[in-house]
Amino acid sequence: MTQSGWFGYERLDFAVAGRPAILIVPKTAAPGQPWIWRAEFFGHEPQADLALLARGWHVGYMNASDLYGAPPAMALFDAYHRRVTTDYGLAPRAVLEGFSRGGLYAFNFAATYPDRVAALYLDAPALDIRSWPGPQHPLWVECLACYGLTPEQAANAKVSPLDRIEPVVRAGIPIFGVSGDADEAVSLADNLAELVSRYRAAGGRIEVIIKPGGKHHPHSLPDPAPIVEFLLKYARF
Secondary structure, three states: OEEEEEOOEEEEEEEEOOEEEEEEEOOOOOOOOOEEEEOOOOOOOOHHHHHHHHOOOEEEEEOOOOOOOOHHHHHHHHHHHHHHHHHOOOOOOEEEEEEOOHHHHHHHHHHHOHHHEEEEEEEOOOOOOOOOOOOOOOOHHHHHHHHOOOHHHHOOOOOOHHHOHHHHHHOOOOEEEEEEOOOOOOOOOOOHHHHHHHHHHOOOOEEEEEEOOOOOOOOOOOOOHHHHHHHHHHOOO
């Protein structure tokens, strides 16, 4: 393990299952050791992470890149969760934070391990592999290999977050979403908007902020207060 700094906070770097992992430590931990777990793109638009650090939350990350939220990624996330809850005493439940393709990881972790998730914060999220990366994308073949699917099987496979809503609703996991309505990379209509429709219809709590004219970048909000307030109010640690 190595120690360094990150925006004035202590940063711990270590390995889990042979993969790089990070934990950012607050100045004074909040009661219960709450934490937010960035599924992908650690450090990108960290406004909400920094605001929660200031309130005593830890920030976690494990590099499971290029696995598209598939079962191999979930096995790595399971190992990271066990490591930080055991060795660092973090809360058994985390807020999973899914930026872009990180949405596949965050939601699939919630569907696989609903008892380990306090809430979801999804930002311009990919929630259906048929939408992103999708059959026309150069990454499609790699994505299918991670899931062990042929193109024919992928057409009806129930492996994407939008196919796995039931266990997340049943666990009462609240969701906050942010997206631009002009997202050119990850379709709002096919991903976050579809989740909103299905999740509400199933009785789940989901609140969203849609940025008029917003594209895929920049992620998050200049002022993360709405994200932070939702998580402080509804996250179930």
